Amino acid sequence: MEAVFIYIAKSSSLMLFFYCVYFFLLRKETFFNSNRWFLLSGLIVSSILPLVSYTKVIWIDATTDFNTNIATSLVNDPQKEAVDFNWTILILGLYAVGFLVFFIKLGIDFYSLNSIIKGKKVKQQADFKFIDINENIAPFSYFEYIVYNSSLYTPSELENIIEHEKVHSDQNHTIDVLISRAFSIIFWFNPIVWLYKKAIMQNLEFIADSEAAKKILDKKAYQYTLLKITTHETCVAITNHFYQSLIKKRIVMLNKNQSKKRNSWKYYVVIPALAAFVFLFQIEVIAKERQQNVKAVSVGNESVNVYKITKNSTDAELNELKASLKSIHNIDFKVSEIKRNSQNLLTSIKVDVINGSEKTQSIQVGDKTIKDFGIVVITDKDGSKKAGIQTSDEKIVVSKKVSSNDNAKVTSKTTENKNITTNTETHVNTNSITSTKTNSDTNTNISTVVTTNKDNNVTTITTTENGPKIIISTPNNVKLTGKKLVIVDGDVMPSTFKLEDLKPRDIKTMHVYKGIDAIAQFGEAGANGVIEIETRE
Incomplete structure (x- = not known):
């Protein structure tokens, strides 16, 4: 319900802004057609723009606050609350009553219009349909229909009236009338919409008067016709009727000199105002907790740093990680074979971590998003570095020196169980290439980690599917x-x-x-x- 009130407030503010620009800057200008589109645009913008929002994400570090947890538990503690009067139901009820009243009034107007037109003799002329009636009502037009009582006017007066109504019909002013009427029903509680509707109707009459006067030789006779029509008090609400109130203003505008084109700058004042509205009110700020991508702990004389990589990691974050590992630990970090889904989440990635003569490689390939993993760096008291890849917090496997037979045995077993083919060269520029096939039945990612020690010609391959591991390259003297x-x-x-x-x-x-x-x-x-x-x- 709060969102509805916010929408109404924003929409009403925009509608008021457009109306004020028209009233104070454009109302006295003779740019009648431009004013028409300006007013219609104001209605459309004021109803749509509050629904358009842009999301701005602000990342904050995840924190655990004991006091916050206590406060949260207190807030969530169920307590007996007094039952308040439900104002929402009352407000919705009042709105529904008003909406229903004005909607019924619209239905009555359509019924009155239909009763006037139905069964009457229609005279077709070009794109117009003329209906001569006997009722004493003001002449009006409704789309291609032009309705009048010829017995009430002289031939010259009738000619002036028909020229006026032809403009309404030819330019489809009925659409403007219906749009303004619809807005006045939906926003019936907003006084601005009624002023706005009146401005639209008045400007349509200015357009019709201006265009009709161009085809009439005697402008004074046209103005006398305007005055004569004021004697007819009956009109159909949803039509463009010849008589409108404020006849004096219409006559003044007929005799007003054309506005200078340089005054058209007034239309553009809405652009910076609308831009300010969007930046101030339509940008939704969302705070998200940033995962602790770097976790540092001290263990005796050693320090352990873990740099996390998740499915949400962006290219910029990966580049930042690369720079950090190089500048802080002198460790080379390379990523390749990156693939993302429609939500921009990682589904495939290949990571190489090179620490001197040791190289650790992780490959994750599959249809779903990757499993979270990270780069582990252990610094001894003498400053020596050991680097590896964390692919799960559940189990840690530290690679060690193995014999050629053992290495072949490990590789053979892994290949047999996980359908992985390896091709390892053990010279200085060792490259470990691992191809992984995903089981389509389980539809999960398979992660493969390859650790290569180029000094000892040792390669250890570990493949994980449901229980990834941590691989840390370790010197030979560690048992x-x-x-x-x-x-x-x-x-x-x-x-x-x-x-x-x-x-x-x-x-x-x-x-x-x-x-x-x-x-x-x-x-x-x-x-x-x-x-x-x-x-x-």
Whole structure:
């Protein structure tokens, strides 16, 4: 309901603006046809422009505010509220009553018009249909129909009247009348619309008077005809009738000198005003939380930075990430094979991370959007860098030195299970090319990560479909068991330790750390996950 009130306020303001421009700047000018289109444009613009809006997105950093959470919980706390009177129903009811009254009045006017025209003898002349009636009403035109009572006027007066009504009919002024009438019904509660309707009707009479006077030799006789028609008080509301009030103004405009063309600048004053309206009121500002694309944690003497890439990442953000990795960590970052859907979301991407002699590559191809992943950079206390690709927070796999047989075994197994073909060259300019086929039945993205160490001629390929991983290239001197790190009462258990040896009743608490949380808490030793157990005394 609030949106309706806002629309009405904006529409009424625009209508008032157009009317004021006409009343103060254009009303006394003789640009009658231009004024006609100006007034009609004002109605159309005032009804459509408030519905047109442009969206401006403002990105804000995601924050977790304890006080905000408390306030939110208090606001959402159900409380008993007093039942207020429903003003919305009352307002809608009043509007419906007014709308119905004026709509019925329109129906009555159409019925009156039909009763006057129906059954009458029609005389066709060119594009006009003349109907001579016996009723004592003011002459009028309705589209191609021109209706009059010839017995009330002299031949010269009748000629003046017919010339006037021909202008109305030929220029389709009835359409203007119906449009203004429709707006006065829809916005019946707005006083501006009634003034606007009156201005449109008056300007149409100025047009007809001006054009008719060009074809009539005796302008004074035409003006006397205007005065004579004032004796007829009956007219049909939805027609262009010869008699209108403000006859004095019509006679003044007939005798007014033509306005100078340089005065046409007055029409253009609406352009900056409409532009200001759009920029001030029609730009919808939407605040969106920016994902923390960079997450930095310190673990002992190491620091871990994670640069996230999501389906919403733009080309500009990827370029910014490339510059950051190069300037801060001296790591080369390349992206290619980018594809996006109609919503501009990433559906395919190939990422290469090059850290000295080590290269990590991630490829995601599929019909749906990519899974979120990121670039992981670990900095040791001596400043050495280890870089990799995070493709999930659920599991972390750290690549290590493997023998040629082991490498072949891994590659062969991956190829067999995931339909992936690899072609790896191990000289200085090593290129790892991985082609991935997507299972059309599951319609999900398949992510492939290739890690290459050019110094040791080692390549590790990891393919994930529903459980992507993190691949971090690691120097050869780092020894990993490949098992989760188990800590019992603060002591690191050996690789031969079995959880089954602990009795459930002896365990007081147990915490499981995975993904980046494990690295953040325990460093690279927790790359495969950490289980921390506290036993009962």
